[in-house]
Every structure is written in C-alpha cells, then in structure tokens.
Amino acid sequence: MDDGGIALDVRPVEQFAAAHVPGSINIALSGQFASWAGAVLGLSARPILIAETPDQVNEARLRLARVGIEEVRGYLDGGVAGWTSAGFEAAQLPQMTVQELSRRLGDPDLRVLDVRRQGEWDAAHIADAEWYPLDRFKAALPPLENDGKIAIHCKGGYRSMIAASLLQRAGFDVINVTGGFDAWEQAQLPTTATVVVGA
Amino acid sequence: MYFEQFYLGCLAHASYMFGSDGQAAVVDPQRDVEIYIEAAERHGLQIRYIFETHLHADFVSGHKELAERTGANIYIGKAAEATFPHVGVSDGSEVHVGRCLVNVLATPGHTLESICLLLTDEEKSPTPFAVLTGDTLFIGDVGRPDLSKTYTPPQLAGMMYDSLHQKLMTLPNEVLVYPAHGAGSLCGRNMRAERSSTIGTERLTNYALQIKDRDEFIQQMTANLPARPDYFLEDAAINRAGATPLTDLP
Numbered sequence: 448m449d450d451g452g453i454a455l456d457v458r459p460v461e462q463f464a465a466a467h468v469p470g471s472i473n474i475a476l477s478g479q480f481a482s483w484a485g486a487v488l489g490l491s492a493r494p495i496l497i498a499e500t501p502d503q504v505n506e507a508r509l510r511l512a513r514v515g516i517e518e519v520r521g522y523l524d525g526g527v528a529g530w531t532s533a534g535f536e537a538a539q540l541p542q543m544t545v546q547e548l549s550r551r552l553g554d555p556d557l558r559v560l561d562v563r564r565q566g567e568w569d570a571a572h573i574a575d576a577e578w579y580p581l582d583r584f585k586a587a588l589p590p591l592e593n594d595g596k597i598a599i600h601c602k603g604g605y606r607s608m609i610a611a612s613l614l615q616r617a618g619f620d621v622i623n624v625t626g627g628f629d630a631w632e633q634a635q636l637p638t639t640a641t642v643v644v645g646a
Numbered sequence: 647m648y649f650e651q652f653y654l655g656c657l658a659h660a661s662y663m664f665g666s667d668g669q670a671a672v673v674d675p676q677r678d679v680e681i682y683i684e685a686a687e688r689h690g691l692q693i694r695y696i697f698e699t700h701l702h703a704d705f706v707s708g709h710k711e712l713a714e715r716t717g718a719n720i721y722i723g724k725a726a727e728a729t730f731p732h733v734g735v736s737d738g739s740e741v742h743v744g745r746c747l748v749n750v751l752a753t754p755g756h757t758l759e760s761i762c763l764l765l766t767d768e769e770k771s772p773t774p775f776a777v778l779t780g781d782t783l784f785i786g787d788v789g790r791p792d793l794s795k796t797y798t799p800p801q802l803a804g805m806m807y808d809s810l811h812q813k814l815m816t817l818p819n820e821v822l823v824y825p826a827h828g829a830g831s832l833c834g835r836n837m838r839a840e841r842s843s844t845i846g847t848e849r850l851t852n853y854a855l856q857i858k859d860r861d862e863f864i865q866q867m868t869a870n871l872p873a874r875p876d877y878f879l880e881d882a883a884i885n886r887a888g889a890t891p892l893t894d895l896p
Contacts, residue, residue, distance in 0.1 A: 479830055481656045482704065486875035509892075510656055513677045515706045515881050517895050564872060566835065582873030 452520060455484070455494040456527075457507045460608040462499075464623060466537035468523065468530050471497055472612040473540075476506060478605040485514040487585050487609060496522040540611055541622045545631045548598055548624055556595035562610040563601050563628065569641040573600075573631065581606045584613055593619055600624035600631070647746055647767045648689050649776070651824060652681060653841060657705050658831035660841065662778060662824060663693075664765065667744030671695035672712060673763065673778050674826050678892055679708040683715065695743055698722040699780025699826055700760040701885045703793050703878035704833055710888030723752065723759030730888035735761065745769050751813045755806025756781040756789030756833070757882075758797060762814065764821075776822040777845070782806070783814055784825045786838035788854040792871050793878060803867040807860045815855065819846030835872050 454471035456463050457480065463473040474483050476498075488494065494511070496519060498504045504522045511519065523530060531537050543551075551557050552575050559576040561568055568578045579589035581601070591597060597619055601607040604627045611621045624630075632638065649664040654676055662673040663682055670691035672682045686693050693716040696709050700723065710730050713720050721741065724734035735741075737752035749764040763778040781789035788810065791802035822844055829839040836853070849855055857863040 479656055479658070482658075482830075482832065482875075485704075485877040485881075486873075490877045490880050509678055512892060512895060513654075513657060513705055515877060515884055515889075517890070519896075565870065566872075580873060582875065585876065 453488060453492055453494050454497055454523070455488070455507075456497040456612075457503060458497070458499055458527075460604060460623070462527075463608065463612070464540045464542050466527055466531065466539060467612075468497060468527060469536065469538040470616050472616060473608050475605065475608070476503060476510070480507070481510045481514040483581070483606070483609060484511055484516060486582055487613070488516065489585060490515045491518075492516055493518045493520045495520050497526055498522065499526050538615070540608070540615060542625050543598055543622045544625055545634050545636060548600075548631075549634075549636050551598075558591065558595065558597050560589060560591070560597050560599045560610070561601070561628070562599060562606055567602060567628070569643075571632070571638040571640050572628070574637065574639045576600075581610050584610060588614065588617055591619070596620045596622055598622045598624055600627045603627045603629050647744075647769060648691065649765075650685060651841060652676070653828065655830075658828045658837075659705055660824065660826055660828060664746060665689075665691045665743050666746050666767075666769065668692060669694045669744040671697060671741075671743040671746075671748065672718075673697045674699055674702065674780065675708040675712050677706045677708045677711075677889065679712040679715065682712060692716070693718045695741060695748075696720045697748070697761075697763055697778075698726070698728075698885075699762065699778065699782075700757045701726050701728070701882045702781075702826075703882040704827075704831065706881055706889045707885045708889070708892075709885075711891040714891065721750075723761045725754070725759035726886065727759075728886050728888075749774070751777075753779075753782045753809035753813055755791060755802055755809045757794060758802075758805075760789070760809075764817070773818065774821055776824055777814065777817060778824045778826075779814065780826045781833050782809060783823060783848065783852075784827060784834045784837045785823065785840050785843045785848070786852055787834035787836045788852070788867070789833055790835065790871055791867055792874065793882070795879065799868040799871070800864050803864040804860065806867065807863045810855060814845065815849060817845045819844060819849065821845045823848055832872055832875065832878075835870075
C-alpha cells in the first residue's frame with residue numbers, strides 16, 4: 448500500500464461502512480461499478496481487490512476489464528474478515544440519517560458536501576451544502592479545509608460512499624448520509640434550486 | 647428472424663444480436679463475448695457479422711476477440727480508421743444477414759464515423775422494422791458532441807443535426823429505435839429508462855429533436871455538457887486497435 452497502489456473494496460456500502468481496511472476505497476458492485484471505477488481510478492490503476500467471496504473478486508475483475516482496467520494487482524485473501532483475524536485494525540465510516548443531518552445543519556463544525564452532477568444540483572439541493580461532483584475527484588479532491596466533519600451525500604447513497612472513502616483516505620473526518628438526497632426529499636426537508644439569471 | 651437486446655446495467659450499455667437462415671450479426675459487443683457465442687449456439691446461428699456503430703469511448707468492445715473466435719467480419723464506418731482487420735462501410739452500404747437486410751446510414755455527430763443500422767426483415771415485409779442508432783439517437787436524448795480530438799463540439803453538433811433530420815427523422819414513425827445506451831450513461835445527458843422506442847415517439851417527445859433551428863441546436867447541444875472522464879479517450883483508442891482477448895489478461 449505504500450507504493451501508490453489502491454485497495455478497492457467492492458462490497459455493499461453498509462458492509463464497508465461497518466468495517467474496512469484503512470485507506471481502502473469503496474465502489475460497490477451493486478451500482479455502476481465499471482463506469483465509476485474508470486472515472487475515479489483511471490485506466491492505469493492497478494487495484495488490489497477486497498471482496499467477500501472469490502466470485503465477487505472474479506466479477507469485479509471482469510467488470511473492470513469491460514471499461515479497460517486490466518491490471519488488477521491481486522486480492523486480499525480472506526477479505527476484511529481475514530484482515531481483522533490477522534490482528535489488523537479495521538476502520539469505520541460513520542453514517543447519518545437525513546433527519547439527523549437536518550437537525551445538525553447549524554453546527555459550526557459540520558459542512559455538507561453534495562457530490563451529484565451539475566444538473567442534479569441545479570434542480571434542487573440543500574441550501575447550506577457545498578457542491579463538488581464525484582467526476583472531479585480524480586483530478587483533485589474538493590478544496591476543503593480539514594477542520595471538522597464533512598457530511599457527504601449524493602442522490603441515493605452509492606456515489607457518496609465512493610467520495611467519502613476517498614476523503615477518509617486523505618485524512619478527512621467524514622460521515623456518509625444514508626439514502627442521500629432522495630431520502631431528504633422524501634422526508635420533505637427544505638431544498639433550494641440554482642437561480643438562473645436571465646441573459 | 648431472431649432479434650435480441652443484451653443490456654448491461656453497470657455500463658448502461660445495450661448490444662444486439664439478430665439473424666436468420668443460420669446467420670447472425672452482433673452489434674456493439676461488450677468485452678466478454680461468451681453471451682453472444684452461447685446465444686448463437688442456442689438458436690442454431692453462426693455469428694458471421696459484427697457491426698460497430700462507432701468507436702466506443704465508455705467501454706472496451708469485444709469486437710476483435712469475437713471476430714477471432716468466430717471468424718466473423720467486423721463492419722465499421724470507414725472514417726474510424728480502425729487498425730484491426732475490418733470491412734469499412736459508408737452511407738448506403740448493404741449487408742445481408744440471412745434474410746435480414748442491413749442498410750448502413752452514415753450519421754456523424756457523436757463521432758465522425760458513427761453509423762446507424764436500418765433493419766428489414768425480408769421474410770415479413772419490404773419496409774424496415776428497426777434502426778439501431780448507436781450513440782446518435784438515444785431514447786429521450788442524443789449523443790454528446792464533445793468526444794473528438796479533431797472536431798470541435800459545434801462542428802460535431804452541426805453534423806448531428808443534419809444526421810438526425812436528414813436521415814433518422816425521414817424514417818417512418820413505426821420504425822423501432824434501439825440505441826447503444828440507456829439511462830445512467832455519460833454519453834448523453836438526459837436519457838429515459840426505456841430500452842427501445844419508435845421514430846414517432848422520439849419525434850414527438852425527444853427534446854433534442856424538437857429544436858428546429860440548426861444554430862439553436864448547436865448552441866443547446868454544446869452547453870452544459872456532462873463531465874467527461876479521462877478514460878473516454880483511452881477506451882476509444884483501445885477500440886480503434888482492438889482489445890486484448892479477456893483470457894489473455896494477467
């Protein structure tokens with residue numbers, strides 16, 4: 448892990464959140480795995496795969512190859528269970544419901560980061576949130592001060608975990624918002640849209 | 647006649663296989679080609695033709711591997727300047743897949759070499775029943791015009807306008823539309839979740855087709871484009887040369 452390699456955990460977001468290898472990033476097989484792996488890691492990535500079963504490892508290898516990521520360096524034998532049984536510490540990624548987020552919106556040490564696409568942000572977003580789409584993470588992480596917690600959300604909770612794991616890897620104190628903006632809207636919490644000033 | 651759509655949710659990618667009289671064609675195959683070989687076997691067909699509607703930027707195609715395993719020929723627009731063995735097609739090219747007639751429509755816009763395939767089931771009717779539109783026309787959207795290294799988005803958008811109105815929109819309303827991507831793909835910005843449509847439905851409901859002024863179309867199509875991952879250009883280059891067979895990977 449010291450030579451710039453990347454540990455890619457392909458398990459579902461809840462499992463990753465509960466326990467994962469510190470520094471690993473999460474792109475779950477359950478979503479648009481190949482597209483996001485390509486966009487976030489790039490084709491020259493040489494990931495080490497972390498999964499629950501050998502079948503998952505093989506599935507991940509195939510789906511990565513479909514987008515052109517061909518050099519998987521290997522996989523973690525025994526997955527996260529193997530890691531912890533060998534005596535290594537697992538990391539957690541805290542989760543937060545939208546109700547909790549709503550309650551904590553005024554907190555001076557909590558920022559909210561929306562990682563959805565521009566169109567989604569423009570249509571409706573949380574008024575206090577900052578915006579930095581996941582697509583840009585490969586070029587550069589969001590220019591945030593590392594002072595306090597960052598609650599990250601997307602539409603449903605898939606992309607936000609990718610983003611949260613990338614930021615956690617870089618040393619930020621992150622919280623993933625479960626259910627994402629969909630849950631926020633379902634709970635009828637207030638939103639605002641980008642106002643376009645007429646030309 | 648046999649016709650099947652294969653849909654890969656992970657990449658929002660649709661590929662097709664169709665044929666008759668023992669012959670089959672595969673359009674825009676995904677990298678793992680076993681599914682086509684197995685389907686062909688199940689239906690008693692030999693894959694003789696592989697069509698690439700264009701050089702895909704968002705996934706690695708299995709065209710070269712499928713050709714090597716089946717002996718099929720790959721048909722792709724001449725303008726692709728593909729370096730793998732292939733048959734270069736242009737506007738008006740015709741290919742018979744058993745008794746299914748394939749007419750090639752040159753439809754530059756998403757890429758210079760983009761083509762659409764008009765299918766006629768000669769056993770049933772002399773009029774075409776479907777058009778496979780690659781990334782030119784999506785359900786509810788059209789392909790993005792900013793993926794070329796040699797043409798500007800406004801140039802490609804202009805070509806796209808002409809391709810849509812001079813070629814695709816002149817087809818009868820009943821012709822089924824089968825694109826290469828669905829909702830979730832980064833190749834367009836606003837696709838609907840359905841897997842097929844008709845020319846008539848798109849004519850009435852596709853926002854891009856409602857724009858009747860060419861300059862206005864260019865303006866709208868080049869504004870607010872979705873993010874473009876770096877790997878898009880790399881995948882297109884891999885597809886121009888043909889990818890390593892899956893089994894040869896480390």
